[in-house]
Structure formats: structure tokens, C-alpha cells
Amino acid sequence: MREELIAYLETEILHGEEEVLAEDDLLGSGLVDSMGMMKFIAHIEEEYEITIPPQDLVIENFMTIAAIEEYVKGRSS
Amino acid sequence: MVYLLQHALEQSADKYPDKDAFRCMSQRLTYGELERQTNNLARALQNEGLQKGDRVGILLNRCIDTPVALYGVLKAGGVAVPIDPFAPVERIRFVIADCGIGLLISNNQQRRALQKLDLASTQVRAVMGPDVSLSVPNVSWSLVASNGGSPTANTMLEHDLAYIMYTSGTTGTPKGIMHTHHSGLAYARLSGNLYGVNANDVVANHSPLHFDISTFGYFTAPLFGATTIICSDAETKIPNSLAQLIDKEGITIWYSVPLALTQMLQGGMIHELSWSSLRWILYGGEPFPVSQLKILLAKTRNARWSNVYGPAEVNQCTYYHFDASTDLASTIPLGHIWGNTDMLIVDENDNSLGINEQGELLIRSSTMMSGYWNQPARNDKAFLSKENAPFEQRYYRTGDLVTLDSDGLLHFEGRKDRxxxxxxxxxxxxxxxxxxxxxxxxxxxxxxxxxxxxxxxxxxxxxxxxxxxxxxxxxxxxxxxxxxxxxxxxxxxxxxxxxxxxxxxxxxxxxxxxxxx
Structure with missing residues (x-):
């Protein structure tokens, strides 16, 4: 899952111009803007067949690829 | 007496030393601590050779270092130039060269941006803040703190430059809007009085430092001893976290572009939040879609709303207040001209127009810029001079087309240019x-x-x-x-x-x- 998330982010949102590590701060670093984040979240919902309720759409769950992976795994299990 | 922007901070530090001046995520700065840290930075900048009027770049994202950097520069007698750390390298290097930045303030988080800039090939001779090695000397924040003290006295007056904000120009290079201590303080006083800002207020600052909307959180709030909450970059990207921040911090005055508010609405969480602390919601930058505005108005029945209008060149110049009980038209008016401001609505030959006639809005205000940095030709075109013996009055050409209706309300009709x-x-x-x-x-x-x-x-x-x-x-x-x-x-x-x-x-x-x- 981690590789898929990174690949999607790198190709679809960052257009292959930046490399992302699992622990990179996606939100504070300026890597992704708010529109990009919305696109990423829509992809996660579709790809992993989950609906993310509003109360889960918070910084703690989306700060890094690692945090997203942990959140999605927690939801799927 | 308060006649320089830093006097506002000094006054509030004297009155409320233990009160929070700024908070961002889990970090806070009391007025007393901000006063000490800005003194240290000012002294450190002077130790690096800063002279009165020197431009100092502030390359920071939304973080607790921003008020320290801004007021540190002002106290040292410098001119603050906020720069977007996420802007392309070429554009940042243009700004450094355009206004001759010799000293830059940043931090470790901007390491990537700083390294890409190749500072050794620019006029920058030292960077304050980061403790990573760069191609020019750096003075870490801890060194700034230990080598500090009070800045040496300087001879600044209210018409000295305080800050330059860069905005897009039509030719492919940005232009620097120059504001003096006088215009900055005039904005802080007028906006503070208009919204009744006081020491009990908690002001949300959503805009990064390099956009003019930030002057409310960084200048107005400190003048009145209020607390400013700097929305972090992370919070601005996750609308539900931003919406929660209002309850968590007990925000009393919100100010942002409409998009931040509509994104919070679309985030789907606001019905679970109280938002009862809000007493003013200010928005500016562009018109607010009325359908979404109405849903937000129903959510914020105890708050008043204000449409803030004014190009960065004049800070603010009009306001239109409304609330849940206002019968709203399909577009929200720009409203009324505020204090110490005159307007003209003119046709293409600068003839004044009457009621309901569409023309360009020209503004003369105490909050107006002194001009664009190093752009004499552009400055000639930017202003209309009117003789009003024995004085000459300068009006800024906003480029916005407006009409004035018979109730005295201004309405936005479009742009004169592209x-x-x-x-x-x-x-x-x-x-x-x-x-x-x-x-x-x-x-x-x-x-x-x-x-x-x-x-x-x-x-x-x-x-x-x-x-x-x-x-x-x-x-x-x-x-x-x-x-x-x-x-x-x-x-x-x-x-x-x-x-x-x-x-x-x-x-x-x-x-x-x-x-x-």
C-alpha cells in the first residue's frame, strides 16, 4: 500500500517532479496544496474502497504517507 | 507614543507581558517573550551590519517564527520583505536582487528551499535562524538568543518604510508594494476600531505573511493586545482541522479568503462544532458565492460578517457588514468607504462619474502604499495627482470597475485590465x-x-x-x-x-x- 500511495502522489499530484519518503511532512512542507490533498483523499477512498468520515479527515491521519497507511489499514481491518 | 509598528508590540508587552501574543499548533509566544526575542533578533541583525532602511527577507512558512522575524526586522530599523518559501527559485532570486536583500531570516524547515537558492551567488551575506550549513554564513536561532540584548536606538520616523510585499506584475516579474510605518499603523488602527478589536480577542490568521490579509493578525491584533492564532500550513490544507481550530482556540475574529470558509463547509464537520466563540467573520480577496454564504450564515447566528475590500496597495478601503438577519442580494456589495479615505469614480479621462455610472475606483487613504519599489514609471501611472491647495493629493488607481448606488453602497463590476x-x-x-x-x-x-x-x-x-x-x-x-x-x-x-x-x-x-x- 505504501508504494502505491507514494507512486500515486508522485505521478498524479507532484507530476513526477519530486520524490516523497514515507515520513515526509506532506502538509507543512508545501509539497501538496489544499486542492492536491483533496484529490489525494478522493483517490484513497476509491482505491481502498473506504469512505472517510469528516471526523477522520484531520491532520493527524494525513500528515505523512506512513500516517495515511496506518489509518487506511486501521479502517480496512 | 505609538508611531512605529514596533511601538504597538512594546506597548502591549508592557501592559500584558504574560498574555499570549501568538500561537501556532502547540507553540506559543507571550507578549513578554516576543518582546525579548525580537530585541535579540534586532540586535543580532545590527551585529551583522544592518543599517536603517536595509531590506531584510523573511523566508518562512506559516509558523511561530514569523512574528519574531517581522518585528525583529522593524526594531532593528530594517524593512521587512516577506517571501513565499514555496515560490520558484527564480522568483525568490528576483526579489532578493530587486530590492537588494543582504540579510535573510529563515529556519531549519526551509533547508531545502535555502539550498536550492544558491545564496552565495546572490547579495545575501548571512541567514538568521537555520543551524544548517549553507553557502553563506548562518546565525542560528540559539545563537541569536545568546548574542542578543536590546537593539541600539535608531532614528526611524513614521514615514520610513516598514515592509514591502511583492505581488504579480503584468510583465512577468513581480512588483514590490511599499508600506511605511504610517500606512501600516493607520491600517491597524482603522481595522481595530472598525471591528472593536480588544485584549480579549483571539484572531485567526489564515494568510501567509507574504499576503496583505496577514496585516490584521500581525499588526492590528498586537496593537490592541489581542492573541493571534497562526493557522499552520497543515491546518490550512485539511479543512476539518481548520474548522476544529475555531473551537479549540476560541477564535473570536476570523479573517481569510472565501475559499478557506467554503472548504470548511464542504469538509462536512461544522455541524458537529459549536463555533460559538466567533463574533466577527471577515473575508476578502474575491466575492463570496452567496449560496454557500447563506449556509454559513445560518451556522454563525451570533457572529457578524464583513466583506473586506481593498487592493494590497491600500490595505483595506471599504467594508460591508451583514449577518444572518440581512436580506442578501445575489452579490455582496463592497459597501462603504472607511475612515480617513476618499474615493473618486472616474471614466477613462479621469472625469468624475455620478450615481450608478460605472467607472474606475480611485482611492486616497492614510493606509495607502507609498509606491512600488524601484519603479518610477509604474508609480507615475499608478496614481492620479489632484491639487487641493496647498496640498497635492494622490489617489491610487485600483483598476477595479465599480458603481455607487443611491444608498451610498459601492458595487464591484469587474476589472479594467486582465x-x-x-x-x-x-x-x-x-x-x-x-x-x-x-x-x-x-x-x-x-x-x-x-x-x-x-x-x-x-x-x-x-x-x-x-x-x-x-x-x-x-x-x-x-x-x-x-x-x-x-x-x-x-x-x-x-x-x-x-x-x-x-x-x-x-x-x-x-x-x-x-x-x-
Missing amino acids: QVKIRGYRIELDEVQSILDLHEALDEVAVFVHREGQDKSLAAAVVTALPHEEVKRTIRLFVASKLPSYCIPEKVIILTNIPRTAAGKVDHRALVKLTEE
Whole structure:
């Protein structure tokens, strides 16, 4: 899952111009803007067949690829 | 006596030393601590050779270091130049060269941006803040703290420059809007009085330091001893976290572009939040979609709303207050001219117009810029001088077309030029156009605004021999290397020729039609 998330982010949102590590701060670093984040979240919902309720759409769950992976795994299990 | 922006901070530090001046995420700075840290930084800047009037760059994201940097520069007698750390390297280097920045303030988080800048090849001779090694000497924040003390006295007066904010120009390079201590403080006083800002207020600052909306949180709030909450970059990207921040911090005054508010609405969480602390919600930068505004009004029955209007060149110049009980029209008026401000509505020959006649809005105000940095030709065009013996009054040409109705309310009707607002960002279509015109593989280019429902985005029509699948990427990379990311056309159409009017001008109406199909 981690590789898929990174690949999607790198190709679809960052257009292959930046490399992302699992622990990179996606939100504070300026890597992704708010529109990009919305696109990423829509992809996660579709790809992993989950609906993310509003109360889960918070910084703690989306700060890094690692945090997203942990959140999605927690939801799927 | 308060006649310099830093006097406001000094006064509040004296009155409320233990009160929080700024908070960001889990970090806080009391007025007393901010006073100490800004003294230290000012002294450290002077130790690095800063002279009165020297421009100092502030390359920081939304973080707790920003108020320290801003007031530290002012106390040292310098001129603060906030720079977007996420802007392209070329644009940052342009700003450094344009206003001759010798000292830069930053932090470790900006390490990547600082290294890309290759500072040794610029005029920057030292960077304050980071403790990572760079191509020019650096003075870490801890060193700033230990070598500090009080800044040496300087001879600044109210008409000395305080800060320069860069905004898009039409020619492909940004222009620096110069504000003095006088215009900055006039804005802080007028806005503070208009919204009754006091020491019990908790002000949300959503805008980064390099946009003029930030002057409310950074200048107005400290003048009245209020607490400013700096929304972090992370919070601005996750609307539900931003919506929670209002309850968590007990925000009493919110100020942002409409997009931040509509994103919180769409986040779907606000019905679970109380938002009862809000007493004012201010928005500016562009019109608010009324359908969404009405839902937000129903959520904020105890708050008053205010449409804030004014180009960065004049800070603010009009306001329109309303609340849940106001019978709203389909567009919200710009409203009334505020204090110590005059306006003219003129036709193309600078003749004054009457009620309901559409013309350009000209503003004379105590909050007005002194001009654009190092742009004498542009400054001649930016102002209209009117003799009002024994004085000469300067009016700033806003470029905005307005009408004044019989109730004395101003209404926005459009732009005189090709400046647009998309998601709150001020974009010069001609600037994007002039950049794309430089690309050798693009034979013809026309930049325009594409509308889909209430959503606006930037679009480009091109004539090119490039393989079609490469065009969008080529354009994106080229613009991204020169302009902020919000200037990248999201929609690209490839044509065999650009539609033109009989006179040979680009037919924008035909272009808009093409993208609708």
C-alpha cells in the first residue's frame, strides 16, 4: 500500500517532479496544496474502497504517507 | 507614543507581558517573550551590519517564527520583505536582487528551499535562524538568543518604510508594494476600531505573511493586545482541522479568503462544532458565492460578517457588514468607504462619474502604499495627482470597475485590465501570457479564465508542433519555474489557430466557448 500511495502522489499530484519518503511532512512542507490533498483523499477512498468520515479527515491521519497507511489499514481491518 | 509598528508590540508587552501574543499548533509566544526575542533578533541583525532602511527577507512558512522575524526586522530599523518559501527559485532570486536583500531570516524547515537558492551567488551575506550549513554564513536561532540584548536606538520616523510585499506584475516579474510605518499603523488602527478589536480577542490568521490579509493578525491584533492564532500550513490544507481550530482556540475574529470558509463547509464537520466563540467573520480577496454564504450564515447566528475590500496597495478601503438577519442580494456589495479615505469614480479621462455610472475606483487613504519599489514609471501611472491647495493629493488607481448606488453602497463590476482572482489569489493574465510567450515551442498562446459552475480556473490555448501529450506538462514545468504554482494553467487546449476578432485581437469570448464544448 505504501508504494502505491507514494507512486500515486508522485505521478498524479507532484507530476513526477519530486520524490516523497514515507515520513515526509506532506502538509507543512508545501509539497501538496489544499486542492492536491483533496484529490489525494478522493483517490484513497476509491482505491481502498473506504469512505472517510469528516471526523477522520484531520491532520493527524494525513500528515505523512506512513500516517495515511496506518489509518487506511486501521479502517480496512 | 505609538508611531512605529514596533511601538504597538512594546506597548502591549508592557501592559500584558504574560498574555499570549501568538500561537501556532502547540507553540506559543507571550507578549513578554516576543518582546525579548525580537530585541535579540534586532540586535543580532545590527551585529551583522544592518543599517536603517536595509531590506531584510523573511523566508518562512506559516509558523511561530514569523512574528519574531517581522518585528525583529522593524526594531532593528530594517524593512521587512516577506517571501513565499514555496515560490520558484527564480522568483525568490528576483526579489532578493530587486530590492537588494543582504540579510535573510529563515529556519531549519526551509533547508531545502535555502539550498536550492544558491545564496552565495546572490547579495545575501548571512541567514538568521537555520543551524544548517549553507553557502553563506548562518546565525542560528540559539545563537541569536545568546548574542542578543536590546537593539541600539535608531532614528526611524513614521514615514520610513516598514515592509514591502511583492505581488504579480503584468510583465512577468513581480512588483514590490511599499508600506511605511504610517500606512501600516493607520491600517491597524482603522481595522481595530472598525471591528472593536480588544485584549480579549483571539484572531485567526489564515494568510501567509507574504499576503496583505496577514496585516490584521500581525499588526492590528498586537496593537490592541489581542492573541493571534497562526493557522499552520497543515491546518490550512485539511479543512476539518481548520474548522476544529475555531473551537479549540476560541477564535473570536476570523479573517481569510472565501475559499478557506467554503472548504470548511464542504469538509462536512461544522455541524458537529459549536463555533460559538466567533463574533466577527471577515473575508476578502474575491466575492463570496452567496449560496454557500447563506449556509454559513445560518451556522454563525451570533457572529457578524464583513466583506473586506481593498487592493494590497491600500490595505483595506471599504467594508460591508451583514449577518444572518440581512436580506442578501445575489452579490455582496463592497459597501462603504472607511475612515480617513476618499474615493473618486472616474471614466477613462479621469472625469468624475455620478450615481450608478460605472467607472474606475480611485482611492486616497492614510493606509495607502507609498509606491512600488524601484519603479518610477509604474508609480507615475499608478496614481492620479489632484491639487487641493496647498496640498497635492494622490489617489491610487485600483483598476477595479465599480458603481455607487443611491444608498451610498459601492458595487464591484469587474476589472479594467486582465487581473483576475482565482481561489483568492491575485493573478495577472498578462503576466502568465508573457511567460508563455517566451517558450520557443509554443507558436501562439492565449491565457484566459475557464468557468465551470461557480469554480474558476486558469486556462491556456496554444498553437504548437509539440506532441499533444507533452504540451500540458511542458507548460506546467515552464510556468512553475518562474511563477507561483497558482499561476499554472490547469486547463490546456491545443488549437490550429487562436480565434481572433476582426481587429486581430484574441477573441476571448470564442475561447471560453471552445472550452465549454
